[in-house]
Amino acid sequence: MRHLGSILLGVWLIVHGLRDIIHLTFRYDDLAMGALAIVAGALLFIRR
Numbered sequence: 073m074r075h076l077g078s079i080l081l082g083v084w085l086i087v088h089g090l091r092d093i094i095h096l097t098f099r100y101d102d103l104a105m106g107a108l109a110i111v112a113g114a115l116l117f118i119r120r
Contacts (some may be wrong), residue, residue: 077115084108 088105090096098104 075120077112080108080112081084084112
């Protein structure tokens with residue numbers, strides 16, 4: 073659980089890259105990506 077922010081950031085980067093490369097889309101993808109970015113950023117900020 074210590075590196076959860078880094079893991080979420082990695083997931084966000086991978087999914088964001090896949091969305092651009094293979095035009096991956098899913099329902100509410102903008103909302104999910106935004107929420108994932110906020111949570112990852114908050115966790116990284118809190119851990120510093």
